[in-house]
Amino acid sequence: MKKELRFFSQLVEKLIQIEETNPVSEPIPTDQVIGKLNLEFEEEGINDEDWEKLIENVALYTPKTASKLFFNQLFGGRQPKSVLGDLLAVILNSSMYTYKVAGPQAGIEKVIIQKVCQLIGYPNTADGTIAPGGSMSNFMGLVMARDAASTDIPNAGVSQKMTLYTSKESHYSIPKNAAFAGVGRDQVRYIKTDSTGKMDIQHLNDVIQEDKEKGFKPFFVNATAGTTVLGAFDDIEAIHKICQQHQIWLHVDGAYCGGVIFSKNYKRLVKGIELSDSFSFNAHKMLGTPLSCSIIVTRNKKSLSKSFSNEAEYLYQTDADDFDLGRTSLQCGRRNDALKFWTLWKSVGNKGLENIINQQFHLADIARQYIESHPDYTLYSFPDSISICFNYKNISADELCTHLYEEATVMVGYGKYGLNEFIRLITINANNTEKEILHFFKVLEEGSKELESKNMLSMVAS
Numbered sequence: 001m002k003k004e005l006r007f008f009s010q011l012v013e014k015l016i017q018i019e020e021t022n023p024v025s026e027p028i029p030t031d032q033v034i035g036k037l038n039l040e041f042e043e044e045g046i047n048d049e050d051w052e053k054l055i056e057n058v059a060l061y062t063p064k065t066a067s068k069l070f071f072n073q074l075f076g077g078r079q080p081k082s083v084l085g086d087l088l089a090v091i092l093n094s095s096m097y098t099y100k101v102a103g104p105q106a107g108i109e110k111v112i113i114q115k116v117c118q119l120i121g122y123p124n125t126a127d128g129t130i131a132p133g134g135s136m137s138n139f140m141g142l143v144m145a146r147d148a149a150s151t152d153i154p155n156a157g158v159s160q161k162m163t164l165y166t167s168k169e170s171h172y173s174i175p176k177n178a179a180f181a182g183v184g185r186d187q188v189r190y191i192k193t194d195s196t197g198k199m200d201i202q203h204l205n206d207v208i209q210e211d212k213e214k215g216f217k218p219f220f221v222n223a224t225a226g227t228t229v230l231g232a233f234d235d236i237e238a239i240h241k242i243c244q245q246h247q248i249w250l251h252v253d254g255a256y257c258g259g260v261i262f263s264k265n266y267k268r269l270v271k272g273i274e275l276s277d278s279f280s281f282n283a284h285k286m287l288g289t290p291l292s293c294s295i296i297v298t299r300n301k302k303s304l305s306k307s308f309s310n311e312a313e314y315l316y317q318t319d320a321d322d323f324d325l326g327r328t329s330l331q332c333g334r335r336n337d338a339l340k341f342w343t344l345w346k347s348v349g350n351k352g353l354e355n356i357i358n359q360q361f362h363l364a365d366i367a368r369q370y371i372e373s374h375p376d377y378t379l380y381s382f383p384d385s386i387s388i389c390f391n392y393k394n395i396s397a398d399e400l401c402t403h404l405y406e407e408a409t410v411m412v413g414y415g416k417y418g419l420n421e422f423i424r425l426i427t428i429n430a431n432n433t434e435k436e437i438l439h440f441f442k443v444l445e446e447g448s449k450e451l452e453s454k455n456m457l458s459m460v461a462s
């Protein structure tokens with residue numbers, strides 16, 4: 001495959017160069033994309049030269065998620081050591097289920113899990129795994145909680161009305177997972193949030209109490225470390241008190257901002273994390289690894305095996321129980337998502353991961369300061385969050401973001417909290433500096449001028 005590798009490295013060099021001068025790809029309307037880029041298959045294949053041209057063209061039209069003008073969602077940027085780890089994982093093509101086929105790669109995953117358990121202060125009985133994304137990590141947490149609530153649900157199925165609790169601001173995977181787990185979407189109780197987006201503790205307690213009085217079985221509370229819109233952190237200690245009182249499993253969904261465990265300064269945002277029953281975070285969000293790398297850990301490894309192990313004689317053929325990671329994972333054959341996090345972590349150390357997290361909050365401070373010192377802006381978000389929510393000159397957030405996307409100016413999204421809709425800038429690309437953040441505002445201001453004059457023209461025309 002020498003030829004393909006040569007092509008690959010030339011292509012990547014070209015893409016990175018273009019990304020510098022042209023950080024936003026021109027969007028193609030959905031009804032044109034298949035035809036315009038020749039994505040359809042034909043009976044005969046194409047020659048290598050045409051194949052290479054086609055691949056290059058497709059790559060050039062793909063949204064550039066690592067560029068300095070990508071602020072759209074909860075990931076971005078590129079950690080070179082991590083990218084290399086992921087490329088190597090593809091070449092090695094290990095499957096993580098057994099030590100026999102994964103060898104040291106299984107050791108790498110184990111080291112990551114152990115270190116994370118230590119960092120958050122879990123007991124020695126703790127263990128974890130890597131799931132295909134944060135939604136699936138939340139699913140694993142929910143299933144472990146369900147199976148812990150009764151002795152025989154994995155065999156007999158759910159026979160009781162089981163209720164679960166999560167804030168209105170939490171991720172949509174919670175109701176989806178409730179459906180998957182046979183508990184049902186209707187059993188999800190959405191707890192109110194306060195003005196800063198945190199779960200209302202009193203409301204949580206009241207709703208649990210009410211459900212118990214009705215004869216339901218409350219079994220799972222999901223606390224969020226970094227809500228999807230505002231980036232708010234639920235109060236884990238206060239929620240834990242209630243969970244303890246009612247014997248309910250506490251899961252912390254840190255998909256977005258659970259990475260704060262790596263920072264001495266920002267770890268305070270998940271104070272009490274050691275009291276949780278399970279905790280998950282996406283290294284592909286705050287830690288900047290390629291997608292996906294989602295880690296879930298739990299206090300007692302028995303919870304993992306109770307819910308996820310199954311005998312399989314054809315699979316487990318050596319005496320390496322602890323390193324046969326398939327015994328505690330969601331999948332059977334499983335991609336190696338550990339290596340890319342390990343290559344980064346090994347290279348920069350604990351301190352380097354800490355710097356990544358601190359830089360994201362530093363960039364958020366810069367953005368908030370800019371907004372607060374410019375009267376044309378309104379700020380909607382709070383300190384200790386890397387989601388900066390704002391509006392500019394009363395221009396509709398939806399309209400402005402769509403204009404910026406269509407004109408290939410900057411990739412940024414919008415969100416809603418209460419009655420307010422706003423632009424949401426995510427300062428998660430730790431390779432950015434103050435310069436890129438200020439550049440973002442400049443580009444946004446120029447883009448909105450264009451939009452204003454376009455609207456003016458269309459008013460005149462009509």
Ligand SMILES: *Cc1c(COP(=O)(O)O)cnc(C)c1O
Pocket residue numbers: 074132133134135136138170171173224226227228253254255256282292294
């Ligand atoms: C991103 C996110 C998820 C989902 O993670 P995926 O890897 O996209 O499945 C879950 N919860 C929160 C709070 C998130 O921000």
